[in-house]
Amino acid sequence: MSEMGLRRLRRLGVLAAVPLLCTGCGERYFILNPAGPVANVEKNLIVLTFVLTGIVVIPVIALMAFIVTRYRDKPGNTAPYEPEWSESKTLEIIWWGIPILIIAILGTFTVRDTFRLVRPPVASGPPMTIQVTSLDWKWLFQYPGQNIATVNYVRIPAGRPVEFVLTSHAPMNSFWVPQLGGQEYTMPGMAMRLWLQADRPGTYFGSGANFTGRGFAHMRFNVIAMPSADFDRWTQQVKRTAPPLTTAGYKALEQQSVVGQLQYSSFPKGLFEQTIRTDGGMYMKQKMETATD
Amino acid sequence: MPASVTNFATHFFVTGEPMIYGADVAIVLVSLAILFVLTYFKKWKWLWKEWLTTVDHKKIGIMYLIAALLMMFRGGVDALLMRTQLMLPNGRFLQAQHYNEIFTTHGTLMILFMAMPFIFAMFNIVVPLQIGARDVAFPYLNAISFWLFFVAAMLLNLSFVIGGSPDAGWVSYPPLADLPFDRGPGENFYLLSLQITGIGSMATGLNFFVTIMRMRAPGMTLMRMPLFCWAVLSASVLIIVAFPALTAALALLLIDRVAGAHFFTMLAGGNPMMYVNLFWVWGHPEVYIVVLPAFGVFSEVVATFAKKRVFGYASMVASMMVITVISYLVWLHHFFTMGAGPGVNSFFALASMIIAIPTGVKVFNWLMTLFRGRIRLTPPLLWTLGFVPNFAIGGATGVMLAVAPADYQYHNSYFLIAHFHQVLIGGTVYGMIAGMYYWWPKVFGFLLGERLARHAFWWFNIGFYVCFLPQYFLGYMGMTRRIYTYPPGMGWTTWNFISTLGAYMMGIGFILIAANIVQSALHGVRDTTGDPWDGRTLEWSLPSPAPHYNFARIPTVHSRDAWWEMKEARRRGEPVQESTEPLRPIHMPKSSGRPFILSVLFFVFGFGMTFNWYVMAIIGLLGVGICLVLRSFEFDTDFYIPVHEIEETEAAYGRS
Ligand code: HEM
Ligand SMILES: [Cu+2]
Numbered sequence: 001m002s003e004m005g006l007r008r009l010r011r012l013g014v015l016a017a018v019p020l021l022c023t024g025c026g027e028r029y030f031i032l033n034p035a036g037p038v039a040n041v042e043k044n045l046i047v048l049t050f051v052l053t054g055i056v057v058i059p060v061i062a063l064m065a066f067i068v069t070r071y072r073d074k075p076g077n078t079a080p081y082e083p084e085w086s087e088s089k090t091l092e093i094i095w096w097g098i099p100i101l102i103i104a105i106l107g108t109f110t111v112r113d114t115f116r117l118v119r120p121p122v123a124s125g126p127p128m129t130i131q132v133t134s135l136d137w138k139w140l141f142q143y144p145g146q147n148i149a150t151v152n153y154v155r156i157p158a159g160r161p162v163e164f165v166l167t168s169h170a171p172m173n174s175f176w177v178p179q180l181g182g183q184e185y186t187m188p189g190m191a192m193r194l195w196l197q198a199d200r201p202g203t204y205f206g207s208g209a210n211f212t213g214r215g216f217a218h219m220r221f222n223v224i225a226m227p228s229a230d231f232d233r234w235t236q237q238v239k240r241t242a243p244p245l246t247t248a249g250y251k252a253l254e255q256q257s258v259v260g261q262l263q264y265s266s267f268p269k270g271l272f273e274q275t276i277r278t279d280g281g282m283y284m285k286q287k288m289e290t291a292t293d
Numbered sequence: 294m295p296a297s298v299t300n301f302a303t304h305f306f307v308t309g310e311p312m313i314y315g316a317d318v319a320i321v322l323v324s325l326a327i328l329f330v331l332t333y334f335k336k337w338k339w340l341w342k343e344w345l346t347t348v349d350h351k352k353i354g355i356m357y358l359i360a361a362l363l364m365m366f367r368g369g370v371d372a373l374l375m376r377t378q379l380m381l382p383n384g385r386f387l388q389a390q391h392y393n394e395i396f397t398t399h400g401t402l403m404i405l406f407m408a409m410p411f412i413f414a415m416f417n418i419v420v421p422l423q424i425g426a427r428d429v430a431f432p433y434l435n436a437i438s439f440w441l442f443f444v445a446a447m448l449l450n451l452s453f454v455i456g457g458s459p460d461a462g463w464v465s466y467p468p469l470a471d472l473p474f475d476r477g478p479g480e481n482f483y484l485l486s487l488q489i490t491g492i493g494s495m496a497t498g499l500n501f502f503v504t505i506m507r508m509r510a511p512g513m514t515l516m517r518m519p520l521f522c523w524a525v526l527s528a529s530v531l532i533i534v535a536f537p538a539l540t541a542a543l544a545l546l547l548i549d550r551v552a553g554a555h556f557f558t559m560l561a562g563g564n565p566m567m568y569v570n571l572f573w574v575w576g577h578p579e580v581y582i583v584v585l586p587a588f589g590v591f592s593e594v595v596a597t598f599a600k601k602r603v604f605g606y607a608s609m610v611a612s613m614m615v616i617t618v619i620s621y622l623v624w625l626h627h628f629f630t631m632g633a634g635p636g637v638n639s640f641f642a643l644a645s646m647i648i649a650i651p652t653g654v655k656v657f658n659w660l661m662t663l664f665r666g667r668i669r670l671t672p673p674l675l676w677t678l679g680f681v682p683n684f685a686i687g688g689a690t691g692v693m694l695a696v697a698p699a700d701y702q703y704h705n706s707y708f709l710i711a712h713f714h715q716v717l718i719g720g721t722v723y724g725m726i727a728g729m730y731y732w733w734p735k736v737f738g739f740l741l742g743e744r745l746a747r748h749a750f751w752w753f754n755i756g757f758y759v760c761f762l763p764q765y766f767l768g769y770m771g772m773t774r775r776i777y778t779y780p781p782g783m784g785w786t787t788w789n790f791i792s793t794l795g796a797y798m799m800g801i802g803f804i805l806i807a808a809n810i811v812q813s814a815l816h817g818v819r820d821t822t823g824d825p826w827d828g829r830t831l832e833w834s835l836p837s838p839a840p841h842y843n844f845a846r847i848p849t850v851h852s853r854d855a856w857w858e859m860k861e862a863r864r865r866g867e868p869v870q871e872s873t874e875p876l877r878p879i880h881m882p883k884s885s886g887r888p889f890i891l892s893v894l895f896f897v898f899g900f901g902m903t904f905n906w907y908v909m910a911i912i913g914l915l916g917v918g919i920c921l922v923l924r925s926f927e928f929d930t931d932f933y934i935p936v937h938e939i940e941e942t943e944a945a946y947g948r949s
Binding site for chain 2: 028029030031032039041042045046049050053054056057060061063064067068071072073077079080081082083084085086087088091092095096099100103106107110111113114115117118170171172174176178181182183184185187188189190192193194205207208209210211212213214215216217220279280281283
């Protein structure tokens with residue numbers, strides 16, 4: 001299918017989805033309102049699937065309604081009755097063929113985008129790295145470039161690709177900011193990489209998505225994207241005003257608890273790498289090197 | 294009382310929750326009532342002789358059915374509790390811990406102790422009758438399967454009042470389910486009850502595989518077999534290949550927990566992702582294990598109530614085989630977001646999408662079976678028609694989830710919850726209820742009344758959409774699964790509120806089904822012909838309920854829809870083969886109490902392991918061993934029904 005045709009198809013899909021999904025407040029449907037390139041690719045795929053599966057779903061339901069009304073066992077029903085009719089090569093070819101075709105189209109785009117999303121999104125600025133640790137039951141964000149840290153919220157410069165490096169120092173969780181892009185697991189002893197980018201300033205909802213016990217429901221955080229200059233001003237301010245994260249402070253964060261938003265002017269050097277190593281990363285040498293180089 | 298005893302008691306019995314005290318009281322009262330009724334009506338002997346020791350597939354089927362309905366009730370109550378908690382933001386109805394225990398129990402019960410026994414009920418009730426056999430291949434083993442399932446279900450349910458329920462989700466991923474994070478016995482209850490029922494399921498898979506391969510009536514080639522039997526065959530193959538993975542995963546996790554090993558913790562070089570892989574290597578085939586039998590039911594129901602041959606038989610069989618094979622190659626779609634790399638994710642995404650093709654084909658074939666038929670809207674067909682749109686939508690959302698990059702957004706959200714409820718309820722549950730209505734007269738000898746059945750269907754079906762469509766939207770709005778509460782201001786409130794109303798409607802639907810059963814048991818129409826629906830397959834050639842030995846004479850099969858063809862031949866006035874042959878004594882298995890005793894000993898073992906009481910566990914295991922040895926030296930296991938007794942039974946049914 002040509003790009004052009006595809007775009008038209010997508011627009012059609014959006015139109016079809018509108019009455020279904022936008023009951024008043026469309027913006028709340030985070031997944032359909034992407035604010036960055038990753039979430040945008042994902043949304044386009046979602047719309048494409050919506051249209052392609054609709055090609056099968058709608059006729060099936062319509063066909064069923066038609067058949068059930070027409071072929072009822074009522075006296076005087078003149079519709080044809082063929083109790084022995086049970087084979088038709090043509091029909092069978094049609095409904096093996098159409099789904100195969102649909103899946104072939106969808107499969108192609110799926111594979112293309114699966115590969116596309118492991119690379120950093122095309123961007124207007126140089127990438128930056130944020131290290132994310134899921135704890136019981138809070139999120140710790142460390143900014144190795146700025147040497148500051150925050151808990152339960154994270155600020156990023158808009159328009160720059162951000163490499164989130166994910167780990168967990170608690171049961172496995174999942175880091176999800178729907179308007180910026182899909183989630184990825186945070187796993188103890190491992191570092192995973194997730195590229196996200198916010199195209200415009202704003203506050204984006206984020207949460208832990210993989211169940212981790214009693215306090216799990218409270219593991220929400222905001223991602224605040226701001227213009228680069230504001231971001232720099234903010235980091236300076238944190239450096240000036242916030243207390244440092246000490247080893248003892250980190251030990252306290254490790255304890256099972258629910259806390260509000262916190263910020264730190266510095267963190268113990270190598271804390272993130274150390275956490276991964278002692279949680280079992282020492283058994284996974286290769287992964288470590290690639291993820292934190 | 295000495296302090297140690299009090300201390301033990303407060304940990305052993307779950308305390309501090311009014312709902313649990315209520316359950317305590319209810320359990321004691323119900324148990325007392327059952328004891329009283331059995332004693333008062335002098336039914337102990339009857340219970341033992343007719344039920345606890347039976348190896349008759351029809352009775353085992355009935356027991357599975359009752360157990361499945363009871364578990365559906367318990368799981369359904371759990372669901373309503375959860376929905377009540379989520380009805381409004383910042384709900385105060387349940388505490389976090391309690392909510393976690395409830396959703397864990399709900400998921401575990403519904404899949405392993407509701408869906409599984411329900412399909413096994415259908416296997417047992419239908420398969421031997423449809424293939425013209427007198428029982429399954431291994432009747433004694435069949436009884437063991439049932440009782441293992443039964444004691445496992447009791448073990449899991451006991452956790453509600455003793456020791457505490459599991460709380461790590463029905464998937465029970467480590468490290469959350471492993472030692473430092475989950476010490477309580479709840480998780481052990483989960484592991485042991487699944488392990489015990491898993492042995493039973495494995496045996497059932499083998500049993501029905503052999504039954505179908507070896508015990509078909511003469512002339513019934515595989516390609517003349519009713520499609521329900523094909524479905525059971527596929528499900529059995531899947532059980533045989535998939536359950537070992539679950540057994541391994543649970544066993545290793547149990548060793549981690551009781552012996553402090555590190556298979557699934559990173560700390561000593563283990564890896565939790567190994568558990569996740571093993572779990573879903575079983576878990577994905579499992580969802581097809583429970584849905585394929587439903588497909589089988591629909592195939593029988595549409596043909597019967599359209600009065601027409603099933604359309605595209607060969608293509609139906611082929612699609613089931615394709616599903617059987619591919620469903621073993623898609624498990625990773627449950628954790629795309631583990632980040633295994635684009636190559637791996639692409640492979641599993643494609644495999645998952647491909648599995649939707651044969652599924653879609655089946656839907657078209659069912660519709661074409663109805664096309665140019667003469668449709669009678671009976672309750673079984675009503676549930677089948679309810680299934681079609683559900684499955685069309687559920688299949689489509691399955692494909693949406695299979696698009697790996699999109700799944701990064703859907704995973705762990707309410708979109709996923711809506712998907713699998715739509716296929717599991719709309720597929721498995723609708724299918725099993727359709728099957729229950731369809732074969733009910735065959736099993737019990739009376740029909741379920743249509744009026745109440747219709748009401749039940751519409752409450753349940755409309756309730757379903759009201760409950761689960763909003764959950765797709767909640768997924769798009771970023772609401773994740775397994776949260777016990779959510780804040781206002783997210784826009785989630787309206788949809789959650791509606792969803793909860795839908796859940797209540799489904800609850801009403803379930804109550805109406807129960808009322809339907811009670812009412813029909815008292816006033817139902819008797820099935821005197823054995824063929825109330827004008828059926829097509831061999832089970833309808835028998836009187837209802839079928840005699841102990843099923844077939845006085847094993848029929849010879851010449852085509853698909855064997856009974857339909859026999860009826861046609863009779864209508865044409867051609868001679869009917871079976872009544873001309875002389876009767877012969879029938880070889881039957883003897884009842885035995887040992888499957889029951891063995892399973893109780895398994896329970897003892899499981900209970901001991903749960904609390905790390907090793908003496909008790911070893912006693913239980915030794916008992917199991919003794920039972921097995923005793924069985925090996927037992928030679929008097931069968932008997933013959935003499936011809937005059939068969940004649941009397943048949944005469945009582947008005948047949949010769
Ligand atoms: C039509 C083909 C189907 C496809 C392509 C499909 C695809 C998927 C995918 C990709 C997931 C994982 C989503 C995630 O965790 O993010 C999933 C979850 C699930 N599916 Fe399906 N599915 C299909 C049919 C079915 C059927 C027939 C059943 C059962 C009767 C079923 C039951 C489930 C269950 C129980 C889960 C989730 C379990 C959990 O995480 O607790 N699916 N499906
Ligand atoms: Cu799956």
